[in-house]
Each structure stands twice: as structure tokens, then as C-alpha cells.
Amino acid sequence: KPILLWLRRDLRLSDHPMLSAAASSGRPVVAVFVCDAVVSGYGAAPRWRLGEALRDFLPRLEALGCPVVLRRGPALETLKALIAEAGAGAVWWSRDLDPAAVARDSAIKAALKAGGVEARSFPGQILFPPWEVKTGQGGPYRVYTPFWKAVRGLPVAPPLAAVSQLRSGPALRGVALADLGLGQDMRRGAAVVAKYARIGEAAAQARLAAFFDGPVTHYKERRDFLAEAATSELSEHLAWGEISPAQIWHAGARALHDGAAGAETFLKELVWREFAWHLMFHFPDLGTKNWRADWDSFPWAGESAAAERWRRGMTGEPVVDAAMRELYVTGRMHNRARMIAASYLTKHLLTDWRIGLKWFEECLIDHDPAANAMGWQWVAGSGPDAAPYFRIFNPASQAEKFDPEGAYRRRWLAEGNRHAPETARDFFGAVPQSWALLPGAPAPPPLISLAEGRARALAAYAARESAK
Numbered sequence: 391k392p393i394l395l396w397l398r399r400d401l402r403l404s405d406h407p408m409l410s411a412a413a414s415s416g417r418p419v420v421a422v423f424v425c426d427a428v429v430s431g432y433g434a435a436p437r438w439r440l441g442e443a444l445r446d447f448l449p450r451l452e453a454l455g456c457p458v459v460l461r462r463g464p465a466l467e468t469l470k471a472l473i474a475e476a477g478a479g480a481v482w483w484s485r486d487l488d489p490a491a492v493a494r495d496s497a498i499k500a501a502l503k504a505g506g507v508e509a510r511s512f513p514g515q516i517l518f519p520p521w522e523v524k525t526g527q528g529g530p531y532r533v534y535t536p537f538w539k540a541v542r543g544l545p546v547a548p549p550l551a552a553v554s555q556l557r558s559g560p561a562l563r564g565v566a567l568a569d570l571g572l573g574q575d576m577r578r579g580a581a582v583v584a585k586y587a588r589i590g591e592a593a594a595q596a597r598l599a600a601f602f603d604g605p606v607t608h609y610k611e612r613r614d615f616l617a618e619a620a621t622s623e624l625s626e627h628l629a630w631g632e633i634s635p636a637q638i639w640h641a642g643a644r645a646l647h648d649g650a651a652g653a654e655t656f657l658k659e660l661v662w663r664e665f666a667w668h669l670m671f672h673f674p675d676l677g678t679k680n681w682r683a684d685w686d687s688f689p690w691a692g693e694s695a696a697a698e699r700w701r702r703g704m705t706g707e708p709v710v711d712a713a714m715r716e717l718y719v720t721g722r723m724h725n726r727a728r729m730i731a732a733s734y735l736t737k738h739l740l741t742d743w744r745i746g747l748k749w750f751e752e753c754l755i756d757h758d759p760a761a762n763a764m765g766w767q768w769v770a771g772s773g774p775d776a777a778p779y780f781r782i783f784n785p786a787s788q789a790e791k792f793d794p795e796g797a798y799r800r801r802w803l804a805e806g807n808r809h810a811p812e813t814a815r816d817f818f819g820a821v822p823q824s825w826a827l828l829p830g831a832p833a834p835p836p837l838i839s840l841a842e843g844r845a846r847a848l849a850a851y852a853a854r855e856s857a858k
């Protein structure tokens with residue numbers, strides 16, 4: 391009987407445990423992608439990026455002899471219909487630890503098994519399953535450094551070779567990719583983001599090779615500089631499974647073995663991703679609730695005109711505005727810029743971190759529910775192993791330190807400059823007319839002075855401390 395291979399965030403042929411198992415089983419297969427409530431709940435940019443990942447991946451899968459069918463609808467009902475149409479005896483998938491997916495998948499596994507259908511899930515999204523890594527007391531880790539020490543020596547299976555052939559199951563009728571509902575509703579022109587995105591498994595492998603060919607050596611010293619291409623830029627591929635973390639881990643381990651400076655720092659960053667998933671698995675509310683409940687009484691502001699100015703990159707604080715425009719145009723943002731922009735929103739503008747998290751979720755083509763939630767709670771001070779609240783990033787001195795020539799700010803800000811670079815012009819081309827900001831226009835006035843914003847945040851923090 392055929393196996394339905396349910397595709398999700400695992401759009402690659404190499405190091406793919408489910409596809410390798412399918413190939414060696416010799417059973418006929420049909421690949422399915424279902425746009426259900428979990429997928430249509432993604433933000434606009436990630437949804438578009440997922441559609442592009444599918445556009446690249448599906449023909450490659452078909453070329454191996456695997457028919458592909460796309461459907462829209464509730465996952466369980468859709469799978470049941472497909473099982474009946476294909477005469478399938480099994481549904482296989484790669485695990486996705488997004489809490490929304492975990493809840494859906496465990497219900498589906500139970501329902502399929504109850505109906506006599508084999509339901510099997512495979513690893514591949516992360517290196518170290520959160521249920522296997524435990525502290526001495528048997529609980530989850532809450533602090534990064536001990537987590538790193540616990541996992542760094544654990545074995546990671548060598549990556550599997552790319553699948554080269556699959557046995558074809560029946561061809562089924564579905565919808566076209568364009569009708570899946572992934573790309574069309576992107577509010578800003580997807581065409582602009584498309585110019586900056588790099589899609590697919592081949593692009594991911596090329597990025598991996600390019601990074602270990604050079605930038606890794608200076609990664610430790612250069613990774614924080616905003617205008618430099620000093621990091622791997624693999625996050626958008628990891629988010630959609632166009633590359634596996636094990637492929638990156640082994641490349642890093644080889645570089646470390648060969649004495650590449652920077653390799654250990656890089657592996658540690660990759661383990662921050664693991665830590666985020668570890669936290670998300672054990673604390674599924676990480677993206678919705680203050681991890682430290684004593685933050686619930688903090689007087690964070692909700693939606694406001696200031697928050698809207700932040701989203702539009704019009705706070706009047708140049709490095710923050712540059713970061714927010716980079717996000718809008720490219721669907722990505724430099725890690726240090728993410729920290730600066732998040733700190734400005736939660737501290738200088740005293741705004742609830744969930745408002746920022748939502749906007750990142752809407753705009754990031756590398757959106758990762760765990761890394762995003764951990765990042766926001768870390769910056770806000772409400773999360774596990776977080777930066778203390780009173781440590782407030784000063785955007786101006788951060789810019790001086792990490793964008794000393796101003797190249798990053800010039801790339802994204804066109805105020806007062808009629809000969810704006812293409813990047814800045816892309817921003818003006820992409821934003822809705824109502825945002826009305828044109829190259830050469832005067833810079834927006836600061837929403838609040840840095841000194842005043844800092845003092846206000848510290849006062850709110852002190853009031854909360856004394857009320858405890």
C-alpha cells in the first residue's frame with residue numbers, strides 16, 4: 391500500500407530521514423502538502439517564502455518519480471480523503487516542534503492509528519531532541535551555557551545522502567501552487583522581497599560552502615557589524631528545512647577540527663537555535679506569555695501610534711529605522727539590529743514585546759517561532775536567561791560601535807538624500823502610499839529622546855521592583 395509523505399518544514403532531498411526511509415522501503419509514495427490552519431496562520435512573508443520553497447522543491451521531488459499533490463483544508467480531513475483516494479496504508483512526516491504543529495500532529499497520529507493507518511514521524515528539524523536532553527535533576531534547561539555544555543559533545547549522526555529515486559504511487563488531483571493561498575496576500579510587493587531572498591536546497595548548500603570558505607574565520611570578530619556579510623545567512627533555509635542542522639553542524643565541526651577561528655562561536659550560535667526549540671518544547675507558551683510571570687504586572691504599553699511608527703521605520707532613531715526598513719524590504723534583519731530594534735520598542739517605547747514579536751512573525755522570511763520568541767523575551771527581560779531589564783541598549787552608541795562608517799544606515803535611509811541607494815529606493819517602492827515618505831524628505835523627528843526613553847524605562851522598572 392502507498393505511503394503518503396506529508397511535507398512541511400523539510401523541503402530538501404539530502405539528509406532527510408523520512409525520504410531516505412521511504413526510498414529504502416521500496417513502497418510506492420505520494421507526497422502531499424496541505425495548507426491547513428497552521429500554515430495559513432503563518433505571517434505574510436514566511437507564507438510567501440514557504441510557497442517559493444515549494445516551487446523550487448516539488449519539481450525536484452517529482453523528477454525522482456514521486457507524484458505530488460497540493461490541497462487546502464483541515465489537515466486530518468484532507469489526509470483522510472487522500473488516504474482513501476490513494477488507497478494508502480501510511481502517513482509519514484518530519485516532526486515540526488512549533489507548538490501549533492505539535493498539537494495538530496499528536497491529534498492526527500492518534501486519529502490515524504485508531505483508523506488502522508500507520509502514522510510515523512521522523513527527526514530532522516533539530517539536532518538534540520528536547521525530551522532527551524535533561525539537567526542533573528531530570529528537568530529541562532533554562533540557562534544557555536549549561537545547555538551548551540550538555541550538548542556540545544553529544545553525537546550527531548552524519549548527514550544522509552540525497553535520495554535519488556522513489557517508487558511512484560498513484561497521481562492524485564489537487565490545487566495548483568498559486569491557488570494554495572501562500573503568496574498572493576502579501577501586503578507589500580512580494581517582488582521586492584524576492585529580489586533579496588535566496589531559495590532552495592542548492593542555494594542553501596552554496597551558502598554553506600561560501601561561509602566555510604572564508605567568513606567563518608572572522609565570524610567571531612565581525613558577526614556583529616551591521617553592514618558586513620559576516621554571518622552564514624542560513625536561517626532562511628533552516629526555517630523551511632532546505633538544509634538540515636546536522637549538515638551545518640558537521641561542516642562547523644570539520645572547520646573546528648581544521649583549526650578555523652570562529653568555528654566554535656558559530657557552533658554556539660547554532661546551539662542557540664537548539665536552545666530556543668528546547669525552551670519552546672518545554673514551555674509552549676514562550677511566544678505568548680511572559681516566561682517570568684512576575685512580568686505580568688509590568689506597565690507595557692499596547693498598540694499605539696509609536697508602535698506603528700516603529701513598524702514603519704519612522705521612529706527618528708536612525709539605526710532602528712534602518713533595521714525596520716531592512717526587515718520590510720528583505721524579510722531579514724541582522725542579528726544585532728534585531729536586538730537594537732527590539733530593545734528600542736520594549737524599553738524606549740515601553741511597548742509589549744508581543745507587539746514586536748507579531749511584526750517580526752509577519753515580516754521575517756526566516757521566521758522561526760522558537761528563536762523569535764526566545765529573542766523577544768531575552769531582549770525584553772521577561773525570558774529565561776534574559777538580559778537584565780536595566781541593561782538598555784543605547785541605539786546611538788550601538789550604531790557607533792557596529793556601524794562605524796554609517797554604511798548600514800545609509801543603505802536603508804534616504805531622508806535628506808535624493809541619490810538614495812537602490813536598497814532605500816526599494817523601501818519606498820514597497821511601502822503603501824499611506825506611509826508617505828519619499829527620498830529627500832526630512833528625517834522623521836525622534837519619538838522620544840534617548841535619555842528620556844531610558845529614564846522612563848528605568849523608572850518603570852524600579853517601580854515594579856519596589857512593588858514586588
Ligand code: FAD
Binds near residue numbers: 625626
Ligand atoms: P549566523 O550568525 O550565521 O548563525 C547561524 C545559525 O545559528 C542561524 O542561521 C540560526 O539558525 C542560529 N542562530 C544564530 N543566532 C541565534 C539566536 N540569537 N537565536 C537562535 N538561533 C540563532 N532567528 C531565526 O532564525 N528566526 C527568527 O524568527 C528570529 N527572530 C529573532 C528575534 C529577535 C528579537 C532576536 C534578537 C533574534 C532572532 N533570531 C531569529 C535569531 C538571529 O537573529 C538569527 O538567527 C540570525 O540573525 C540569522 O542570521 P544568520 O543565519 O546569518 O546567522
